[in-house]
Structure formats: C-alpha cells, structure tokens
Amino acid sequence: MNSGHIPTVELNNGVAMPRLGFGVFQVPNEETEAAVSEALRAGYRAIDTAKAYGNEPGVASALRASGVAREDLFVTTKLWNNDHGHDRALHAFDTSLRLLGLDYLDLYLIHWPAPSSDRYVETWRALVSLLAGGRVRAVGVSNFQPAHLRRIVAETGTVPSVNQVELHPYLQQAELRELHAELGVVTEAWSPLAKGGELLADPVVGEVARRHARTPAQVVLRWHLQLGNVVIPKSVTPARIRENLDVFGFALGEDDMAAIGTLDQGLRTGPDPDHFG
Numbered sequence: 193m194n195s196g197h198i199p200t201v202e203l204n205n206g207v208a209m210p211r212l213g214f215g216v217f218q219v220p221n222e223e224t225e226a227a228v229s230e231a232l233r234a235g236y237r238a239i240d241t242a243k244a245y246g247n248e249p250g251v252a253s254a255l256r257a258s259g260v261a262r263e264d265l266f267v268t269t270k271l272w273n274n275d276h277g278h279d280r281a282l283h284a285f286d287t288s289l290r291l292l293g294l295d296y297l298d299l300y301l302i303h304w305p306a307p308s309s310d311r312y313v314e315t316w317r318a319l320v321s322l323l324a325g326g327r328v329r330a331v332g333v334s335n336f337q338p339a340h341l342r343r344i345v346a347e348t349g350t351v352p353s354v355n356q357v358e359l360h361p362y363l364q365q366a367e368l369r370e371l372h373a374e375l376g377v378v379t380e381a382w383s384p385l386a387k388g389g390e391l392l393a394d395p396v397v398g399e400v401a402r403r404h405a406r407t408p409a410q411v412v413l414r415w416h417l418q419l420g421n422v423v424i425p426k427s428v429t430p431a432r433i434r435e436n437l438d439v440f441g442f443a444l445g446e447d448d449m450a451a452i453g454t455l456d457q458g459l460r461t462g463p464d465p466d467h468f469g
C-alpha cells in the first residue's frame with residue numbers, strides 16, 4: 193500500500209498496516225462522512241470502525257467520495273458480542289462488508305472476548321476461515337487479556353495479527369505488550385489519548401510538550417509510536433484531526449519516555465474485558 197508519509201508496521205502475515213489511523217467511536221452515522229472525509233483529506237489512510245458504532249455506512253460514503261485508491265486504504269471493523277459463534281460471525285462479516293461498500297476488508301477483529309458466553313475460540317476459528325477465503329487481509333482480536341490470547345493460540349494454532357486494547361499513559365499494559373512481542377502480535381492502542389480528558393492536562397505531559405513545542409496530544413501519540421504501538425485517535429475537530437497526524441517530525445528522548453512511563457495508574461476509561469459482554 194501507499195500510506196503517504198505514515199509509516200507502516202508489517203503484520204505477522206506480511207500485510208502492511210499504517211501505524212496511525214482514525215477512530216470513529218461515538219461519531220454519529222450522519223456526522224461520520226464529514227469526519228472521515230476530513231481525515232482522508234488530511235492524509236489518514238487507516239479507518240477504525242465497528243458494527244457496534246453504527247457508522248459503517250458513514251465510513252462507506254467517505255471512502256467512496258474520497259477518490260483514494262482502495263489499495264491505499266486500510267479499513268478495520270469489528271465483530272460485536274452478540275455475533276459470537278461460527279455462523280453468526282460469518283454473517284456479521286458479510287453485513288459489515290456490505291455496509292462498508294467494500295469487497296474486501298483489511299482487518300477484522302473480535303471486538304471483545306465476552307468470556308461469559310465462552311464462544312471466542314469458535315468465533316476465532318470463523319475469522320481464520322474468513323482469512324483463508326481471501327475477503328479479509330488480516331484478522332485479529334480486541335480487548336483480549338493474556339489468558340484469552342494464550343487460549344486461542346493453544347486451541348487453534350493461529351496467532352492474531354493484532355490485539356486492539358485500551359492503552360495510554362495511565363494504563364500502559366506492560367504485561368500484555370510483552371506477550372504480544374513474544375507471540376508476534378501488533379499492539380493497537382484504543383483511546384490512545386485516554387479520551388482527551390485529564391491526561392492531556394497532566395503536568396508531566398505538559399512539561400514534555402513544552403520542551404518540544406508540541407501539544408500534549410502530540411506528545412502522547414509520539415510516546416505510543418516510540419513504544420511500538422499502532423494508534424487510532426478520534427476527533428471530529430478538523431484542527432485536531434490534522435494535529436494528531438503531525439507526529440512524525442519529532443522524537444521524544446529517553447528522559448521524556450521515562451517521565452511519561454511514571455504515569456501508569458492501571459486506570460481504565462472503558463470496561464474490564466474479563467467482565468464485559
């Protein structure tokens with residue numbers, strides 16, 4: 193793919209994935225075309241949506257209107273908790289692909305392990321069969337804890353390309369990142385800005401930002417990139433959409449990385465994957 197000036201990471205099946213993409217959680221469908229169009233004009237090429245967001249049609253409209261070649265886009269969507277199970281998963285995939293107006297997807301993820309229904313292994317087998325069918329270029333999981341990851345690998349022998357998890361300076365996920373490195377799974381950070389709240393006003397982040405003459409959001413995104421994470425910040429504000437992409441022209445020093453490294457509080461802004469779904 194030609195991802196412009198956005199660097200890519202090579203997934204475990206050789207597919208190139210942009211290291212920075214655009215998230216659309218909580219963007220109403222009727223506002224999604226405008227937001228994604230703005231992102232594509234700014235230079236983003238990866239879009240992260242989900243069936244549960246209800247905005248796959250809005251993403252489709254923006255992709256269609258953009259004129260960007262399909263092979264230069266990287267589109268991710270996710271299978272929701274009530275679609276676990278082999279047949280339901282295959283059906284959910286077809287529905288998402290149709291709503292996105294695509295004939296193939298770049299990355300399909302199991303959104304949550306939903307351990308109470310205990311069907312994520314069967315669901316994972318369905319995604320592996322979709323991969324073999326050629327209508328998706330890579331498959332992965334989201335919100336999988338170490339035990340969930342180890343189990344699907346042990347029971348199916350197929351390692352997900354990506355695990356998309358909540359990750360930001362207040363929730364640094366060291367254990368999971370180590371396991372990903374051991375297995376060859378790419379770590380993708382959701383809510384990379386911790387939803388834009390307190391973290392961006394944190395004095396430690398503010399001081400690093402001041403030293404680099406950058407914004408707190410840019411410093412946090414840079415911290416992720418230097419840790420090796422893929423990031424998918426969301427914004428519906430055109431200036432922020434551009435700001436969040438402008439993170440490839442500077443680098444944090446070891447002291448900056450260490451300072452941000454002290455901020456871990458194990459703080460989740462979203463549900464606990466062991467007890468959700």
Ligand SMILES: NC(=O)C1=CN([C@@H]2O[C@H](COP(=O)(O)OP(=O)(O)OC[C@H]3O[C@@H](n4cnc5c(N)ncnc54)[C@H](OP(=O)(O)O)[C@@H]3O)[C@@H](O)[C@H]2O)C=CC1
Pocket residue numbers: 214215216217218240241303334335356357381382383384385386387388389392407409410424425426427428429432433435436462
């Ligand atoms: N797999 C999963 O379970 C989950 C996946 N995700 C994915 O991750 C993406 C990102 O996570 P999300 O929860 O949206 O949170 P983010 O951490 O991306 O933060 C988004 C919030 O930060 C604000 N913001 C964005 N950029 C800036 C900036 N430069 N300066 C100040 N504020 C800023 C936005 O405001 P505004 O829009 O008003 O500009 C918005 O309120 C989602 O959109 C979704 O695609 C998210 C949650 C769970």
Ligand SMILES: O=C(O)C(=O)[C@@H](O)[C@H](O)C(=O)CO
Pocket residue numbers: 217242244303462463
């Ligand atoms: O945004 C997502 O992708 C999510 O899965 C979460 O928002 C999750 O659905 C949630 O926060 C439910 O309260």
